[in-house]
Amino acid sequence: MANDPMKQFEIAPIVEGPQLGPIDTTFTNSSLWMFIAVFGVIILFGLATGRKLIPGRLQSLGEICYEFIADMVKDTTGPEAMKFFPFVFTIFFFILFANLLGMNPWAFTTTSHLAVTAALSFFVVGMVFVMGIVKNGLRFFKIFAPSGLPFIMYFLIVPIEIISFIARPVALSVRLFANMMAGHVMLKVFAIFIAWLISLGGVYWAAAIVPVIGTTAIVALEFLVAALQAFVFAILTCVYLNDVYHVDH
């Protein structure tokens, strides 16, 4: 392995695809791991679709996941938003699997790339915007002007609300990508530090135990972050979807 902690994020082509206008369809290690994550989710939940009255373990797992996301959508947005339930479910498990698969050695963490998280985030916010206008017409723009304020306040509040709306996809994408990247860089730096201490030998060899413990702790932390960031992304999607249904917030 290379000593550059950024090397793990390099996109390496596997099969070159045709250039479709501005779109490069080259199949890369990132694409491969996206497929692995997607097939992982499909296989897991494909096996979990039992219809038994008393569920087995896999069926229980499937139902727990189903109800976890369904409750998230219902509690955050409301039962009328259940038509977005498959979308939130896909978001959560795509990101969760991408994050967790990225924890494996030699795996590529697709969600550590801004391109992926930005595309997801802009799609979520764009979808909220389009669905909001489809559902509420021009009334949707009331989300920028909460009712019941003194008139003069609108000159302050409306720009703030607009900026915060625009900041949503940026915050959403940077949060996920930065968390995943920072964790992996930190792991790599600690690991390189271990190798470096061992190569020095002598007392340093014994001192390598400190970064070993540190790395182990960070691995545990990164598993937490992997799950937590998927959850944060999914629940923020629900929070944003709330605007589609509740213009007067």
Add this chain to the structure above:
Amino acid sequence: MAAETKYAEDAAHKAAEASGGLPQLDFSTWSSQIFWLVVTFGLLYFVLSQFILPRIGQGINERSDRIADDLDSASRMQQEAEQAVIEYERTMSKAKAKAHNIAEATRKSIDADIAKEVEAAEADFAAKQSVADERIAKKRADALSQIDKVAQDTTAAIVQKLGNIKPTAAQLKKALGAVKG
């Protein structure tokens, strides 16, 4: 092969250009990443929303329906059981009342029978007693009437023995009548 060399050249070129910049900010890879993200995410969304999630949801709904049905039928059965208990108690109390009536009637008829028998026995006894009384009275009268004759005969015999006189019947009767008072 060509792809790799092309990318290797590109990478080398970019590395020199960006001097160790983040691979994430290498915008030449963005379109490929986003293209495959759309493909894979779309595939996952399609499979989950069309096949997998409806089946899991159906499983959950079927179970909750089944549980609701079972609870319904359980409460219905409980009601039926309560109804049956009420029915049973009513039948039981009716039967008890009937049994009580029958016992009462039987007791009354037996009492009446006993009273009748006792009456009949008493009547019989009274009849028999009166017959016996009559017979006793007759026997007594007979006996008494015999006594006069025996007394006359005895007196006649004594008088004959003592006085050697043979008294007449009239004399005897008179004498004895005086004794008798």
